[in-house]
Amino acid sequence: xxxxxxxxxxxxxxxxxxxxxxxxxxxxxxxxxxxxxxxxxxxxxxxxxxxxxxxxxxxxxxxxxxxxxxxxxxxxxxxxxxxxxxxxxxxxxxxxxxxxxxxxxxxxxxxxxxxxxx
Amino acid sequence: xxxxxxxxxxxxxxxxxxxxxxxxxxxxxxxxxxxxxxxxxxxxxxxxxxxxxxxxxxxxxxxxxxxxxxxxxxxxxxxxxxxxxxxxxxxxxxxxxxxxxxxxxxxxxxxxxxxx
Numbered sequence: 001x002x003x004x005x006x007x008x009x010x011x012x013x014x015x016x017x018x019x020x021x022x023x024x025x026x027x028x029x030x031x032x033x034x035x036x037x038x039x040x041x042x043x044x045x046x047x048x049x050x051x052x053x054x055x056x057x058x059x060x061x062x063x064x065x066x067x068x069x070x071x072x073x074x075x076x077x078x079x080x081x082x083x084x085x086x087x088x089x090x091x092x093x094x095x096x097x098x099x100x101x102x103x104x105x106x107x108x109x110x111x112x113x114x115x116x117x118x
Numbered sequence: 119x120x121x122x123x124x125x126x127x128x129x130x131x132x133x134x135x136x137x138x139x140x141x142x143x144x145x146x147x148x149x150x151x152x153x154x155x156x157x158x159x160x161x162x163x164x165x166x167x168x169x170x171x172x173x174x175x176x177x178x179x180x181x182x183x184x185x186x187x188x189x190x191x192x193x194x195x196x197x198x199x200x201x202x203x204x205x206x207x208x209x210x211x212x213x214x215x216x217x218x219x220x221x222x223x224x225x226x227x228x229x230x231x232x233x234x
Contacts, residue, residue, distance in 0.1 A: 041126045043156075043209060045225040091161060102122060104215040104223060 001006075002027045002068045004094050006109035013082045014117050019112070021077045021112045023092030029053075033095045035106070040088040048090070051075065079114075087116045122148070122214050124226025131202055131233055139142035139197045139229045146224075148173040148214035151195035153187060156209045156228075168195050 003026045013019035022109035036048040050060045050067050058066050063080045089111045121144045131137050147172045154162040168174040168189035176182045186198040212226040
């Protein structure tokens with residue numbers, strides 16, 4: 001069975017600094033998808049970034065980038081130039097597929113609570 | 119863009135009563151709906167997966183008679199918490215993928231249930 005591990009329950013960063021959130025996973029699949037979701041105090045789930053396992057290039061979305069190490073089964077999130085609005089719970093998640101139906105089920109990590117200090 | 123509308127956002131009910139939570143897909147057909155439960159400062163726990171026109175698939179340990187899921191149309195899935203008790207108080211979130219491949223997964227904004 002697939003598992004996702006986030007070993008940092010809480011992290012903090014100074015505004016404008018860079019922070020990296022860790023995530024490791026376990027799977028026997030060769031094709032899969034990895035995600036980082038943000039959940040602010042409003043509890044709305046927001047997709048931050050996603051990575052297809054078959055792509056070697058690390059995904060980037062503005063200030064957010066990932067370091068995807070397939071062999072090591074590691075998928076860390078780097079937030080550059082941290083802003084106060086980045087404070088939230090961050091969840092790493094795994095999916096076998098992005099096709100329709102039940103294969104879209106996400107396996108979630110336990111989350112990392114990120115505080116941004118002014 | 120595509121949205122999942124979840125209602126109510128908050129509900130308070132008395133112990134022993136039933137509460138229905140609705141998730142509607144707006145401008146896309148949701149053949150599948152995932153229902154999650156989330157405790158404070160914890161991760162999402164998948165409760166069940168509903169598929170339009172068929173019985174929901176429940177995760178191990180989730181009481182199907184307690185948490186009734188109906189997915190009667192391509193745009194509506196409902197979760198009914200029957201005979202609610204204080205321990206059912208939680209945050210419930212639904213999520214649905216669009217049918218096309220590589221499409222995003224859409225989340226409802228959640229329902230905070232408090233059972234008194």
